[in-house]
Amino acid sequence: MHIIKLNAIDSTNSYLKKLSAQEALDDFTIVMTEAQLEGRGQMGSVWTSKSSKNLTFSVYKKFSGLEFQHVFYISIATSLALVKTLQFFSIPKLAIKWPNDILAENKKICGILIENIMRNQTVSNSIIGMGLNVNQTEFENLPKASSLKLITGDVYNIDELAILIVNNLKIYFNKLNEGQFEDLKLQYEDLLFRKNKPSTFKDAEGLMFSGIIKGVSNYGNLQVLLEDDIIKEFSLKEITLIY
Template identity: 45%
Template sequence: MRIVKLHTTDSTNDYLKSLAKEEKLEEDTVVWALEQTNGRGQMGTKWSTSSGKNLTFSVFRKIQQITIDQQFYALMAASLAVKDVLKKLLIKNVSVKWPNDILSDKKKICGILIENVIKKGELNAMIIGVGLNVNQTIWEDVPKATSIKSQTGIHFDLQEILNLLLEQFHHYVKMLLDGNLDTIKKEYEAHLFRKDKPSTFLNTNKEQFVGIIQGVTDQGRLILLEEDNKLKEYDLKEIQLLF
């Protein structure tokens, strides 16, 4: 494994993509930045953290054994890896807010962004970007944020947390490559935030409605049981969970 450690970069995902164009990357090349000035989340949202207090890194991984249609399984696997590490660190009430946020006590502690490398119409590799709040305890204009230190009162070494995460990523990558997709999906669904509970959502027309999260499709669409007792599927752009 190769780890490229940077003091500052705009985005570890973007840095890794540029690196992949310049050279043939070895498996599990990691770019880790102490400060990320233009970190991104799903749908172009920003990921902002204090310099040197949190983990912002990206991993390049060849993963040709799964298809483009199965790419959401990689996000599920990465979410479970983070969840496992947080539980090892005795973080309480860890859940996955669909599709890619990890929560502790209903507050965001981690975000994941996966970008695909497509070659000749097939999935060739993935860049897995992770932003994990570790030692930061104060946020401006982010009321629903928390960190490992906020939850435990303990100041952690970033390298140690990174090593734990990479080890757990390897565990789930092996599951992906071995074809244990059903196990990954069941585990992901079991830890979905607000699963099986009536919840309020906002649709694209800014209308609120009530639904009960049942799970996700293989492609990552959220399955809701709605008031008419019918199951409906939604993409990320179509609804927002209010909590």
């Protein structure tokens, strides 16, 4: 794998996206940085990380004809690869908060941002950005954030974590290339945070309601059982889980 290491950058996703537009990149090219100055999350949120304490990197992934209807499986494969890596280190109580936040002991330890380049209704390549809280121990004004060190007390080698994650990405993307959609989706749903538990949600208008997470659709919408025994699907912009 080709690894590009930078001392500081605004966003590893933005850097890798520009680089891929300028030259042909090898599959699984990685951009890592010690300090990400303008890290981005889902729906324009900001991801903050202390310099040299965490793993902030992006991976370039090429595809050959992955259909648009299966684009969410990129998120599924990435989430499963991260969980598999963290299981290797015996991180307890792992879960995936839809669509792709990784939790441990009900606290967020990793965020994922995926940017896809489409051609003719298929995905040609993706920029997969990941921010994993590793050795940082203070998260000011972020009560739902944690790190591997806070959870276990151990100090982790960031480069080793990155290599293990990419090796697991290769395993799960091979499954995706082989068309193992049902198996990947079942594994993902087994790890869904709050699945089959009564939960509180907020809709786009700010109204609160109760429901039970049952799974996700093939397009990645969250399937929620409502009080009238109807399962309704919600996109990312339509619903927020309150926990």
